[in-house]
Amino acid sequence: MLFKSYEIGNIHIQDDKNCKLGTIGLxxxxxWDIENGLGVKIEN
Known part of the structure; x- marks a missing residue:
């Protein structure tokens, strides 16, 4: 049921100057939070 409540908006891939290697953001x-959404940071 949770899978029906969200959808991917953007994938963020930073350059090496601003972020550790292997870090992306979803x-x-x-x-449940229409104004702010949901963010996930993945490292390594």
């Missing part, structure tokens, strides 16, 4: 639109 941005989701979601039903």
């Amino acid at each position: 941005e989701f639109d979601c039903d």
Whole structure:
């Protein structure tokens, strides 16, 4: 049921100057926080 509540909005891949190597960010639109959405940071 949770999978119906969100969808991917953006994928952020930073350059080496601003971020550690192997770090990406995922941005989701979601039903429970329409204004802010959901963000996930993945390292290594």
